[in-house]
Amino acid sequence: MNKQKRIEILTRLRDDNPHPETELEYSSPFELLVAVTLSAQATDVGVNKATRKLFPVANTPQGILDLGLEGLRDYIKTIGLFNSKANNVYKMCQILVERHGSEVPENREALEALPGVGRKTANVVLNTAFGWPTIAVDTHIFRVSNRTKFAMGKDVVEVEKKLEKVVPKEFKVDVHHWLILHGRYVCTARKPKCGSCLIEDLCEFKDKVDS
Missing domain, CATH: 1.10.340.30 (Hypothetical protein; domain 2)
Structure with a gap:
């Protein structure tokens, strides 16, 4: 996947959810x-x-x-x-x-x-909690990064390093939340909802599902 396509994916995710937050409830x-x-x-x-x-x-x-x-x-x-x-x-x-x-x-x-x-x-x-541009890779991010070809890697550390390298600075603080939410609700494990995905035309997954 090229840089231009990645930036377009991140831009769409940001436009759709400008201030993403964790779904865990906390106040400190x-x-x-x-x-x-x-x-x-x-x-x-x-x-x-x-x-x-x-x-x-x-x-x-x-x-x-x-x-x-x-x-x-x-x-x-x-x-x-x-x-x-x-x-x-x-x-x-x-x-x-x-x-x-x-x-x-x-x-x-x-x-x-x-x-x-x-x-x-x-x-x-x-x-x-502290606003660092760190990227935590869980199962959702690992799946989305590999399936879309956005940042491929054989394990979570490899995907994290690839994301650190290819995600521009302006997107780094929020990319972790965008990818988790995308994996949780759209690019789901069993059957991705490709038909209702806002980055379907940019995604490089070969076996897209009409839904």
């Missing part, structure tokens, strides 16, 4: 960090249902610690892998209190050192 960097950590192999809808009950009771690292590990588990038990996620979030809160003054660090290395936080989660927090 800490709430976002917890929500993203809980969202691994779970839906945003499911995470939001749990955090709507959790955050009014405990939405700071110390608040989670005061709740206790068992108390935290009770709030997130509807989310897949809740036991390991509760352990990670609890340990994360201990580190935030002890080493970071209860603040979420605006630093990749410090974020990735937290339990349950990998590169993707760190990228989401840096991008969404």
